[in-house]
Amino acid sequence: MLRFRLMTAADLPFVMGLKRQAGWNQTEADLRRLLRLEPRGCFVAEWEAKPAGTVTTCVLGEVGWIAMVLVDEPLRGRGVGTALLEHALDYLERRRVATVRLDATAWGQPLYTRLGFVGEYEVVRYGGTPRCPAPGAPLVPYTPDLLPDLIALDRQVTGTDRRKLLAALFTEFPGPTCVVKEADAVTGYLSGRPGENAAQIGPGVAVSETAGRLLLGHALFCAVGPVFVDVPRANAAATDLVTSAGLVAQRTFLRMYRGRPVRDDPTALWASSGPEKG
Ligand SMILES: CC(C)(COP(=O)(O)OP(=O)(O)OC[C@H]1O[C@@H](n2cnc3c(N)ncnc32)[C@H](O)[C@@H]1OP(=O)(O)O)[C@@H](O)C(=O)NCCC(=O)NCCS
Incomplete structure (x- = not known):
């Protein structure tokens, strides 16, 4: 039973x-x-x-x-x-x-499709020990006064109010969280946390390629061992950066939804949070 x-x-x-x-x-x-x-x-x-x-x-x-x-x-x-x-x-x-979302493995996809979930886009997990040159410009370290700007930027890219998740992650892991400002406006952030098999880079969004390359380049440069980073296939610049650093595709998730479609921009998502929160 x-x-x-x-x-x-x-x-x-x-x-x-x-x-x-x-x-x-x-x-x-x-x-x-x-x-x-x-x-x-x-x-x-x-x-x-x-x-x-x-x-x-x-x-x-x-x-x-x-x-x-x-x-x-x-x-x-x-x-x-x-x-x-x-x-x-x-x-x-x-x-x-209004919407239910998940990142499906190949195991889960048939089950979710039967329950009415529809595929949106692929997120590729890259892994390995990166080799990456130091990025060219300094980043702004995370401080709590930046939180409202980061929540607003994240919402613009993900179409979702992720404040409760972001506040929890940034409070737990202020060290790996970095921000880029261009012309005094926040144009990107990237966070990270430990994982059991490899450090997890993400979540991170950037609305300019300059900001995305600086943030992800910095995280790859600072890595002291193996990392995982989950990159939407649609983000060609992020894919280029992680593969140039020697990371290799390990597995692919299919992002799926049920209900009202979410208007997000996977080309500005430089690192997903890991399959548990998009
Ligand atoms: C994906 C996962 C959770 C499915 O769990 P499960 O308990 O086997 O799921 P179900 O039993 O409901 O469905 C699995 C299959 O059994 C079949 N099934 C369900 N009830 C059944 C029953 N009473 N008798 C026989 N078959 C049955 C289903 O039709 C389904 O068939 P499919 O292989 O054609 O899709 C499990 O395989 C798993 O833990 N995988 C590893 C982790 C993972 O990838 N999770 C998904 C993350 S997105």
Whole structure:
């Protein structure tokens, strides 16, 4: 028998086990952040009273993101994944979001298509230890007074009010967060955080190629070991920069949505946040 309950911090060892089974990069800090951002919207499915699978949601303005869709390998193919998705969609419907979005792996795509999700664009995960020259101009380090400008710029590019996510990430990781100003206006920012298999570069947006190249170039130059960066295929300049630095495509996600389409600009998205929040 299948039942659902809220995910809590006590479930983190189980979630980390499933995520390692799938070879994903999230750390326990990433999972704790997901729980903090949406404490009533992260769920565990139990099959015959034992934890079998997980799903998380994150409501950002009018958009609800779904992530961490994982089912324990021996229990796959009996409807647990589909039921988890339906449970998450019920929650997001109650939260009255206009759009539900997710980044689908090849495993998840058929399931999401059956539930009415439509493909939007591809996001490619690049990985490796970068070799990159120092960028040519200094960057502005993140300080909390910049937050309103960064939220506004991010909204212009992603079509989403991501303030709760950005505030959490910048507070946790002020060090890797950098900003570019051109003619006194903020034209880009890029953040980063540790990952279990490689440091995760992102999220980051830039409305000029100069700003995007400076920010991503700086992050690649500063990397002391392997990194992952998730780049929309449509952003040719970012793709050129990461491949020139020696990073190699590892996997592709298909960004999918259900409901009202979001007007975002993937050519100005230089690094996605990782598959959990776009
Ligand atoms: C993707 C994933 C969550 C699916 O979980 P699942 O529990 O196997 O999903 P379901 O059982 O609902 O559906 C899987 C298949 O089983 C079939 N199925 C569902 N209920 C069934 C049942 N009662 N009997 C037989 N088959 C069934 C479905 O039709 C589906 O068929 P498909 O392979 O043609 O798509 C799981 O494969 C997984 O954890 N993968 C690794 C992590 C990952 O990639 N997650 C997705 C992130 S976007």
